[in-house]
Amino acid sequence: MRKKTHMHDITPESIEKKIVFHGEVFPDNPNRKFEREEFPPPPEPQRDIDVVIIGGGAGGLTAAYRLRDCNMLLLEALPQLGGNSMYCEWEGVPFSLGGQYIGVPGTWADSAWDLCRELNLHPEKDDSPLTVAFPGDVQVQNPYSARGFLRMPLPWRVKRDILRFYFFDMPRIDIEARKDELDQISFSEFLKKYSPEFRDWYELLAKPYPNTEDASAYYAITSAREGDYAEDKGICSFPGGLALINKTLQDKVEEAGPGRMLTGAFVYSVRHDANGRVLATYWRDGKIFTVRARAAIVNAESNIAMKILHDIPEDLKVAMGRMRRFSYPTFHFCSHQPIYRRGYRVGVMGCTIQAVTVPDWFCRHLGAGRPNILSCFNKMSLKDVDTVKNKEHMVRMTARVLTELDMRFTDMAAKVEAIHVFLRTRNYCIPYPGYITSVFPTLGRPFGNVFFANAEYLNPVSHFPDAVTAGNQAAAAVRKLLQQ
Ligand SMILES: Cc1cc2nc3c(=O)[nH]c(=O)nc-3n(C[C@H](O)[C@H](O)[C@H](O)COP(=O)(O)OP(=O)(O)OC[C@H]3O[C@@H](n4cnc5c(N)ncnc54)[C@H](O)[C@@H]3O)c2cc1C
Numbered sequence: 001m002r003k004k005t006h007m008h009d010i011t012p013e014s015i016e017k018k019i020v021f022h023g024e025v026f027p028d029n030p031n032r033k034f035e036r037e038e039f040p041p042p043p044e045p046q047r048d049i050d051v052v053i054i055g056g057g058a059g060g061l062t063a064a065y066r067l068r069d070c071n072m073l074l075l076e077a078l079p080q081l082g083g084n085s086m087y088c089e090w091e092g093v094p095f096s097l098g099g100q101y102i103g104v105p106g107t108w109a110d111s112a113w114d115l116c117r118e119l120n121l122h123p124e125k126d127d128s129p130l131t132v133a134f135p136g137d138v139q140v141q142n143p144y145s146a147r148g149f150l151r152m153p154l155p156w157r158v159k160r161d162i163l164r165f166y167f168f169d170m171p172r173i174d175i176e177a178r179k180d181e182l183d184q185i186s187f188s189e190f191l192k193k194y195s196p197e198f199r200d201w202y203e204l205l206a207k208p209y210p211n212t213e214d215a216s217a218y219y220a221i222t223s224a225r226e227g228d229y230a231e232d233k234g235i236c237s238f239p240g241g242l243a244l245i246n247k248t249l250q251d252k253v254e255e256a257g258p259g260r261m262l263t264g265a266f267v268y269s270v271r272h273d274a275n276g277r278v279l280a281t282y283w284r285d286g287k288i289f290t291v292r293a294r295a296a297i298v299n300a301e302s303n304i305a306m307k308i309l310h311d312i313p314e315d316l317k318v319a320m321g322r323m324r325r326f327s328y329p330t331f332h333f334c335s336h337q338p339i340y341r342r343g344y345r346v347g348v349m350g351c352t353i354q355a356v357t358v359p360d361w362f363c364r365h366l367g368a369g370r371p372n373i374l375s376c377f378n379k380m381s382l383k384d385v386d387t388v389k390n391k392e393h394m395v396r397m398t399a400r401v402l403t404e405l406d407m408r409f410t411d412m413a414a415k416v417e418a419i420h421v422f423l424r425t426r427n428y429c430i431p432y433p434g435y436i437t438s439v440f441p442t443l444g445r446p447f448g449n450v451f452f453a454n455a456e457y458l459n460p461v462s463h464f465p466d467a468v469t470a471g472n473q474a475a476a477a478v479r480k481l482l483q484q
Pocket of ligand 1: 054055056057058059060075076077078081082083085097098099100101102242265266300301304305308328329330377427428453454455456462463465466467
């Protein structure tokens with residue numbers, strides 16, 4: 001344990017020039033235009049193709065890769081492909097603006113492992129200790145081991161509740177028998193029987209979703225029974241995080257036929273014509289285009305998809321409209337001087353952000369002189385989702401995150417040279433009370449010649465491998481249709 005000696009004065013003005021925004025970049029982007037209903041009626045189709053893919057996240061890119069021999073077009077609204085796992089580099093160190101790691105083979109990530117093998121990518125197991133950073137530069141390694149648990153600077157009564165919660169109460173709940181009942185209440189409601197200090201601890205550190213109030217008790221208990229962040233079987237990644245997979249898919253599709261993936265192309269209308277073909281209309285650089293395709297794969301997230309799909313069945317539309325989504329901005333602090341070098345994953349206690357990863361951990365071959373990057377993740381509560389649209393607010397949030405981290409990592413603020421901030425509004429789905437039993441089962445059903453390929457339809461809390469599976473499944477269905 002080291003003690004902090006000096007704190008820096010960090011203001012929004014002092015860091016603004018260091019910030020580069022990615023994703024829904026300011027001052028405007030087509031998503032805002034769409035919200036303001038500024039697009040004209042769709043024109044007649046100018047072009048015929050086999051398949052149009054709407055969205056260039058992992059699901060869309062996987063589908064494009066599988067269908068790269070077809071006459072296809074992928075349309076991505078944002079200036080860069082990758083969706084929730086966009087690729088970025090700073091001074092030779094690649095990192096992901098979103099998705100970071102997958103589970104070891106045989107756990108929750110097999111579809112991603114299969115794809116990696118095919119793409120000749122080799123995820124490496126992270127053998128560094130999971131660490132929790134407390135204020136005052138106190139870092140405790142392996143908090144879920146007996147030694148780490150004892151070293152955590154928490155009152156004994158909180159530790160007693162943690163043990164009771166994980167080892168006594170959680171294993172005893174008959175989760176499947178009580179599924180309907182537990183899915184109707186929030187996890188904060190369920191936690192009322194524990195001490196306030198324990199609830200604070202759980203809120204600040206343990207939960208893998210924005211807050212216990214927004215999460216279904218059924219989902220949260222399932223997660224707690226699996227150990228929340230303990231994930232003792234381990235995780236794997238590589239330089240560039242999961243964005244490297246998206247970048248490689250993108251390269252392969254480009255190799256197979258250049259110019260078939262357009263960025264900055266916002267699709268605002270998708271409908272079937274009288275012959276069952278799909279007409280997709282998009283806005284790009286102030287111009288409007290319509291393509292006619294035999295099939296469409298919709299990778300766009302549900303809150304947008306439900307508005308652009310004009311002949312979607314009512315039950316699907318209602319279910320998609322009932323999904324709730326939070327914003328999940330990330331902050332990547334870059335420096336030539338080491339900030340944190342003792343491992344890859346760091347939980348952060350009592351901070352705006354909930355977790356830190358260290359992408360350069362997987363670039364150790366670059367030696368001790370390599371640039372250091374701390375990637376920080378903020379699962380925002382549902383009520384705050386729209387604040388990511390406000391640039392001043394996000395600059396202030398970046399300053400706050402840096403201030404909080406400066407209290408945990410010695411002299412961090414003085415070292416930071418560049419800050420990459422990734423923003424998307426409502427880019428992550430939350431299993432709120434009632435969602436798993438009454439909304440989730442309806443989602444993702446294809447209709448007409450429209451197929452869905454987004455991770456959120458396969459898993460209430462979606463992960464990268466779900467997007468790969470969704471892309472594989474949609475591509476297989478389209479392939480079958482094209483062969484008829
Ligand atoms: C910060 C963060 C960290 C994460 N960490 C992990 C992790 O460590 N491990 C893990 O397994 N998973 C992680 N995930 C989850 C994982 O990244 C996602 O599940 C996965 O990337 C989702 O891919 P997708 O293709 O289903 O959706 P998305 O990535 O959301 O792709 C949808 C795409 O559609 C585009 N689009 C939307 N509307 C339109 C339109 N009208 N026209 C054209 N295009 C449109 C969007 O811009 C976007 O590019 C993380 C996610 C985030 C945000």
